[in-house]
Amino acid sequence: xxxxxxxxxxxxxxxxxxxxxxxxxxxxxxxxxxxxxxxxxxxxxxxxxxxxxxxxxxxxxxxxxxxxxxxxxxxxxxxxxxxxxxxxxxxxxxxxxxxxxxxxxxxxxxxxxxxxxxxxxxxxxxxxxxxxxxxxxxxxxxxxxxxxxxxxxxxxxxxxxxxxxxxxxxxxxxxxxxxxxxxxxxxxxxxxxxxxxxxxxxxxxxxxxxxxxxxxxxxxxxxxxxxxxxxxxxxxxxxxxxxxxxxxxxxxxxxxxxxxxxxxxxxxxxxxxxxxxxxxxxxxxxxxxxxxxxxxxxxxxxxxxxxxxxxxxxxxxxxxxxxxxxxxxxxxxxxxxxxxxxxxxxxxxxxxxxxxxxxxxxxxxxxxxxxxxxxxxxxxxxxxxxxxxxxxxxxxxxxxxxxxxxxxxxxxxxxxxxxxxxxxxxxxxxxxxxxxxxxxxxxxxxxxxxxxxxxxxxxxxxxxxxxxxxxxxxxxxxxxxxxxxxxxxxxxxxxxxxxxxxxxxxxxxxxxxxxxxxxxxxxxxxxxxxxxxxxxxxxxxxxxxxxxxxxxxxxxxxxxxxxxxxxxxxxxxxxxxxxxxxxxxxxxxxxxxxxxxxxxxxxxxxxxx
Numbered sequence: 001x002x003x004x005x006x007x008x009x010x011x012x013x014x015x016x017x018x019x020x021x022x023x024x025x026x027x028x029x030x031x032x033x034x035x036x037x038x039x040x041x042x043x044x045x046x047x048x049x050x051x052x053x054x055x056x057x058x059x060x061x062x063x064x065x066x067x068x069x070x071x072x073x074x075x076x077x078x079x080x081x082x083x084x085x086x087x088x089x090x091x092x093x094x095x096x097x098x099x100x101x102x103x104x105x106x107x108x109x110x111x112x113x114x115x116x117x118x119x120x121x122x123x124x125x126x127x128x129x130x131x132x133x134x135x136x137x138x139x140x141x142x143x144x145x146x147x148x149x150x151x152x153x154x155x156x157x158x159x160x161x162x163x164x165x166x167x168x169x170x171x172x173x174x175x176x177x178x179x180x181x182x183x184x185x186x187x188x189x190x191x192x193x194x195x196x197x198x199x200x201x202x203x204x205x206x207x208x209x210x211x212x213x214x215x216x217x218x219x220x221x222x223x224x225x226x227x228x229x230x231x232x233x234x235x236x237x238x239x240x241x242x243x244x245x246x247x248x249x250x251x252x253x254x255x256x257x258x259x260x261x262x263x264x265x266x267x268x269x270x271x272x273x274x275x276x277x278x279x280x281x282x283x284x285x286x287x288x289x290x291x292x293x294x295x296x297x298x299x300x301x302x303x304x305x306x307x308x309x310x311x312x313x314x315x316x317x318x319x320x321x322x323x324x325x326x327x328x329x330x331x332x333x334x335x336x337x338x339x340x341x342x343x344x345x346x347x348x349x350x351x352x353x354x355x356x357x358x359x360x361x362x363x364x365x366x367x368x369x370x371x372x373x374x375x376x377x378x379x380x381x382x383x384x385x386x387x388x389x390x391x392x393x394x395x396x397x398x399x400x401x402x403x404x405x406x407x408x409x410x411x412x413x414x415x416x417x418x419x420x421x422x423x424x425x426x427x428x429x430x431x432x433x434x435x436x437x438x439x440x441x442x443x444x445x446x447x448x449x450x451x452x453x454x455x456x457x458x459x460x461x462x463x464x465x466x467x468x469x470x471x472x473x474x475x476x477x478x479x480x481x482x483x484x485x486x487x488x489x490x491x492x493x494x495x496x497x498x499x500x501x502x503x504x505x506x507x508x509x510x511x512x513x514x515x516x517x518x519x520x521x522x523x524x525x526x527x528x529x530x531x532x533x534x535x536x537x538x539x540x541x542x543x544x545x546x547x548x549x550x551x552x553x554x555x556x557x558x559x560x561x562x563x564x565x566x567x568x569x570x571x572x573x574x575x576x577x578x579x580x581x582x583x584x585x586x587x588x589x590x591x592x593x594x595x596x597x598x599x600x601x602x603x604x605x606x607x608x609x
Contacts, residue, residue, distance in 0.1 A: 136473050137525040149582045156531055157580040161209045163538055163547075164573045167564075168206070168214050170545030171198050177221070183546035184562040192244065192566070193236035193294050195268075196221060200248035202569035204598055207255045208585060209577055215256075222249070223260050227267055227295050235291040235299060238275045239315040243382070243596040244566060246272065247322045251598035253329060254591070262329055269326050269335055271297040276338040286367050287316040287342060303364045310361040310370040317346050317383035318595060320390040325600035343390070346383070347404055356407035357415065358383065360430065375430035376412050377441040382595040384408055385443065388451055393592045395603040402459065409448070413463065421495035424477065425470035429490070436492050436500060437474075442509035445472035446516035453520045454588065465520070472517050475510040476529045482553040485536030504550040506541065506564065508571035508597065515575045519588060527579050534576040571597040 175181035179197035180189025199218045206215040246268050253261035274297035275289035290311065291301040303311055320339040327336035345367045350358045359369040360380035376384050387405035391398050416428045418435070426437040427444055448468035452460055477497060478487035487510060488499035511530055518526035540558045541547040547568055548560035574597045578586060591599035 137469065137521070137523045149580070153527075153580040157577055159538070160534060160573055160577040160580065161211065163534075163542070164202075164205060164209055164569065164577070165211060165214065166542070167546045167569050167573070168202065168211070170543075172217070174545060180564060180566060181545055182562045183543040183548040183564040184560060186545045187562075189564065191234065191236065193241055194230065194234045195225070195241075195245050195294065197244055198566045198569065200245045201566040201596065203248055203261075204251035204255055205569055205574040205577070207252065208574065208581075219252075219258065219260065222252075222264055225264050225267075227271055229296045233293055233299060234295055235293045235301065237315070238272060238288050238290065238292045238300075239318060241268070241292070241294060242272060242319050242322050243594055243598075244570065246326070247594045247596055247598035247600070248570065250322060250325050250329070250600050251594075254325070254599060254601045265326060266330055266332070268294060269323070271295075273334065273338060274298065275300050277341065279341050284365075285311075286345070286365055287311045287362055288319065290315060309364065311364045312379040313346070313358055313360045313362060313383045314378075314380050316342055316362055318386055320386050321393050321592060321594045321600060324390070324393055324603070328601070328603055343386075343401075347400060350404065356404065357411040358408070373430050373432055374411075374415070376408075376416060376427060376444060377429055377438040381440060381443065384412075385447055385595055388447060388455075389592050389594070392450075392454055393600065393602055396456070397603070402455065405451070406459070406461065409451075409464070410461075412444075413467065417467070418493060420493040420497055422497075424474045424493065424497055425467065426474055426491070426493050426497075427471065435494060436490055439475070439478065439487050439489055439491075439507050440509055442471070442475035442478075442507075443512050445469070445475065446509075446513035449513070449516040449520040450588070468513070468517065472510075472513045472526070475513060476533075479510065479533050479536065483556045484540050484550065484553045484558055485532065486540060486550055486553040486558075488553050499554060502552045502554055503561075504541075504553050506537065506547055506549055506568045506572055508567060508575055511572060511575035511579075512597070515579045518579050519583065530576060530579045537572070537576075567596060 170183065170186070171178075171181040174186035175188045175198075177196050177199075178188035179192040179194065181187075181198065182189045199221055203215065203218045203222075206218060246265055249261045249265040249268065252258070253265065271294040272292065275285075275292045277285055277287060285302045288311075289300045290303050290307060293299040303309060320336075320343055323335040323339040327333050346358060346362075349367055349369065350356060353369065355369075355374075357374045357376075358380070359371055360373055360375045361370040362368070363370045374380070384405065387401050387408065391401040391405065394401070396402075412427070415431065417425060418428055419425050427441045428434050429436040429438055429441075445468040448464040448471075452465040452468065474497070475487070478491055478499075479485055481497065482488065482499065484504075486504040487507070488502045489505065489507075490499075490501040492498050492500045511533060514526045514530040514533075517523065518530070537547065540556075541550060541560065543560065546564045549563045549565075551559040551561060586599055590602055590605045592602055593599050
């Protein structure tokens with residue numbers, strides 16, 4: 001370059017001239033000094049280029065920490081300090097701003113897949129830019145440890161905390177002690193057994209969010225809980241009481257280590273045990289009952305009239321995680337034994353009938369399927385989830401559960417996975433409905449991602465993570481394509497995707513999968529999508545006393561229902577929060593989240609106080 005030529009010329013001019021009578025060998029000191037200065041200059045060039053590359057990489061990973069104008073100034077100063085050589089790469093930094101950070105992990109050093117041969121004059125231009133929300137994220141992504149958790153994520157986490165605090169205060173203001181609050185009127189909402197379900201279901205989210213005052217309010221209320229008989233019947237779903245109420249208490253114990261939560265969980269667990277089948281006892285229910293009054297547990301319904309004489313697979317097979325941890329925490333094996341019996345009956349039945357994808361309804365009084373319809377959505381979903389999570393919660397010891405999950409997932413892939421004309425992968429509602437998908441089923445992407453990361457490598461099947469990616473993309477599209485940015489309850493698929501049942505119940509399943517996909521891949525796109533969904537929820541559903549369900553996601557301004565289910569605090573806001581917190585906030589190698597997002601400790605791990 002011109003700069004190097006001038007320096008070389010100056011070096012020669014300053015060197016002492018050789019005497020005329022000396023032979024050629026006597027000019028070695030001059031050549032040695034000239035060579036040394038060339039080497040020193042080359043080192044300076046290499047150093048400056050390395051600094052430029054490092055700043056480019058810094059801006060790529062941490063660009064949202066540095067104001068854009070400062071980042072551009074630093075880059076320009078370095079670029080101006082050296083003219084690119086023929087053998088050097090010209091690196092351009094674009095699109096890195098506090099509002100739109102580049103996709104994390106696309107390291108400049110690895111962008112050019114085919115490295116040029118040594119001495120090549122090829123110039124590589126790298127553009128580090130966050131993809132638009134319509135792009136599918138790249139499957140290969142960095143470790144989540146590489147993801148940034150700086151000021152922007154703290155601000156977003158604070159926004160979710162504010163929403164959680166608003167939900168809690170609205171409930172406390174007008175419906176304290178009720179199972180739900182009606183978020184528009186402020187009245188007491190629906191009944192879930194009269195146990196203060198919203199408190200039990202939200203406690204662990206308060207803990208994770210660091211809302212200490214609110215958590216202590218809930219703890220004091222739990223301290224005063226009793227399960228004395230009421231003056232009236234108060235039956236509720238045994239399934240919902242297990243995954244919401246019992247699991248909420250267990251999670252509060254697992255996270256805080258405080259004995260009050262385990263004491264109350266044992267009391268509630270003892271009431272629920274009345275509804276479980278007993279090994280060797282015939283003439284009564286073969287599966288956990290559908291409804292029970294935990295204040296008077298002898299009052300129960302084996303199956304309610306609206307179930308038309310069947311027990312659902314999800315109701316029967318979604319208690320292993322909770323009851324296993326209850327036994328683990330208190331040392332009483334009865335609880336886990338009851339769940340193990342139920343799971344063994346289902347697994348034996350599936351093997352005997354050669355149906356890895358178990359039918360979604362069971363005969364209430366015998367170990368038999370009631371119908372041939374299969375699904376991984378409504379009525380069946382969490383059974384398949386608990387095959388995997390039960391295996392993980394066992395410390396990866398219960399290999400029968402893993403084998404059953406893998407076989408069920410293979411059959412799901414073969415029989416229930418469809419694709420729209422424009423390429424959207426989806427899960428059929430059931431074996432009789434080939435072109436509809438429940439929002440509920442959007443948890444599948446997260447479940448497959450969890451398996452791909454935490455099942456031993458030799459057991460992992462290569463298609464799990466790609467399908468997880470495709471399904472999560474579809475579920476995000478359910479939100480992106482509506483006027484409100486909220487997803488319909490059911491979508492139909494033909495040439496493309498359309499909303500079928502247009503209401504939105506504050507459902508968490510897409511946020512759940514986005515959380516797992518971000519944790520497993522570290523891909524920033526999933527965190528952006530989660531933030532987009534949270535903002536739509538906060539914008540359209542927030543009311544004076546909480547958050548309300550939406551009548552029609554394609555009509556703006558939205559019309560609201562005076563209903564807020566407790567999973568808004570337990571799941572929806574928890575997943576929206578966790579994606580902005582570092583992995584240490586809830587490490588997935590120590591905790592398993594139940595189907596209501598309540599974390600319990602994996603067998604063999606110790607709770608932190």
